[in-house]
Amino acid sequence: MKDRAPAAKSTVAETVLAWLATVLSCAYLYWAYTVLAKHSGTLQNLLESRGGELPSPAAFLLNHHVWLYPAIFGSTALLLVAKELGLHNKRLSLTLTLMIVLITLFVVDSLKMLLFLPLLDMLQNVR
Numbered sequence: 001m002k003d004r005a006p007a008a009k010s011t012v013a014e015t016v017l018a019w020l021a022t023v024l025s026c027a028y029l030y031w032a033y034t035v036l037a038k039h040s041g042t043l044q045n046l047l048e049s050r051g052g053e054l055p056s057p058a059a060f061l062l063n064h065h066v067w068l069y070p071a072i073f074g075s076t077a078l079l080l081v082a083k084e085l086g087l088h089n090k091r092l093s094l095t096l097t098l099m100i101v102l103i104t105l106f107v108v109d110s111l112k113m114l115l116f117l118p119l120l121d122m123l124q125n126v127r
Contacts, residue, residue: 010090
């Protein structure tokens with residue numbers, strides 16, 4: 001049998017930093033959720049008052065944002081906390097936190113783009 005090298009123990013500073021990054025990431029997720037939920041409701045009211053047909057992705061997002069946003073952001077927050085509890089290598093944990101947050105930033109920007117597509121169409125029709 002080959003001898004395995006012992007797993008590197010994480011220092012207290014690495015553990016604190018990893019948990020701090022997770023807590024800050026969860027705070028960002030909560031903020032992104034509240035902003036998107038508030039603006040989705042406002043945008044839905046605006047677009048409904050203007051009439052017209054919405055593009056399918058925007059219509060789906062506006063009709064289902066009440067359960068879709070909590071599912072996206074809640075599951076991401078749970079993933080972050082579970083990762084922190086399950087991984088003992090805090091350097092890897094920090095790396096995964098960064099990757100998860102970057103993916104979440106991409107998802108949030110994509111959701112914003114889908115939400116504002118109808119407004120861009122309205123602006124093009126004004127000309």
